[in-house]
Amino acid sequence: FTEVLPDGTWVDRGGAWIGPGQDRIYALMTEFGVAEYKQYTGGDAMMIVDGTTHRYRGTIPWSMSPWAIANLGAGLLEVIQMCKSIPLETPWSAKRAAQWDRVSVGHWLGTRIKSRKAREMLEMALAGTYTSAASETSMLWMLTQMASGGGPVFVISAKDGSQDARPVGGMGAIYRPIATELTEALHLSQPVRSIVQDADGVTVRADHLTVRARRVIVAVPLAIAGQIAYEPMLSVDRSLLHQRMPGGAVMKISVVYDEPFWRGDGLCGQSAAPGTPATLTIDACTDTGTPGIMCVITEGPAARALGRLDESARRAMVIRELVDRF
Incomplete structure (x- = not known):
């Protein structure tokens, strides 16, 4: 849902981003007169692996070791090709459906990806996107979800991807008029x-x-x-x-600053650090650009571990992670 802060700033607590091809949400925005604004991408993203920060633009951090890059690229290309073979209406009829459904994403990564760093990043991108550990997720299920979402590159991308834009006013600008129309039926x-x-x-x-x-x-x-x-x-x-069916685990935390200071440092706000309390971050500022809102998303086992802490401990851990990272 969309929470409105005392100063009028809005924060989406749940789903927030939209992208090309998501025609039904765009149709609702047109119906209710809701404009979109583009996700901020005017800077570098960051990938943090083994304590080393890699700044990059695009899909792959090229400053990593050639071995990790080769494994990461090969794994991503293989997943793209497998997704293309999935019939979206009947994924169980795919030629290799039974084979894929017998193994977890973790098993596939362990047998196909030899670089540990590449495995960690792919686990975060493939299984983490659906809030589960790789050991909990069927390969067929993951491929089906990725394929139905437009493919792995689209699913994990901001510009021209599934995080391409946001509705002005947040998702509340869409669901509130729907709720008004439903009146007593809701x-x-x-x-x-x-x-x-x-x-x-x-x-x-x-x-x-x-x-x-x-x-x-x-x-x-x-x-x-x-x-x-x-x-x-x-x-x-x-x-x-x-x-x-394993239940996923995800936490979405919004940290509000006076300004989006990371933009001044040449960063877009997107970062990824597998297994940490702040697994993913993304710039979540409103269309005005102020205040600065950093969205932290923690998924899978890391989210479960964070959830076992009380609120003050969670807050301190996440903020410490952001201070170290940015």
Whole structure:
């Protein structure tokens, strides 16, 4: 959701970025008169590996060792080619679907990528993007997600990629008018407890609400969907999926400064440091450019470790990481 700070600055707590080809969100922006503004990319990005900072532009930090660069480039190209072979409507029908679904992303990286540094970066880019450890993620699932998102380069890129732009006013400028149109049809804080399907439709029950409808879309993580009682019962395969699908972990933290000081240092604000409390950073300033807002995204095992700390300890750890990095 979009939080408005006392000075009127807005901060997106959830999804924030949009990119070419995401036509439906752009259609909503047109419908509600919401403009876009481009993500700031006017400086170097940073990759931090083993305590060494590499400043670069583009996709690959060329100042790394030739061995790491060769492994990183080869791995990325192989993933691009595999994504192209995935039928988006029926990914299970891909020629190598069964083979890919038998192995985790971690196993694939361990057998295909010989450089440890390249493995760490690819794990962050491929599995971390979906908030899981590489050992938890099916290779087929990751390839399907990457392919449906436009391919790995598009998914991880800012300029002309999935972080190309943002709505002026944040995502709240889009969802608030939708909520206004829905009026009494929108019920918040009503967790669904059961869904009963019969020949004429479905009955959805919450603690203090019952809704009758022709059909229902369950749009929640599988771990939460598994807590809903279904009648008739779900198939065995589906029930097992709910039980066995690992839950991702992600933290999104916004740090607000008087100004985006990193821009003056020739940096765009994007950085990546595998396994650290600030796995990824990105400039999250509004369209006015002030105040300076640095978005910190921590994913997978690093997010779980950070989540075990109390709020003050998390805050101190993240800020210390930013001070050291920028």
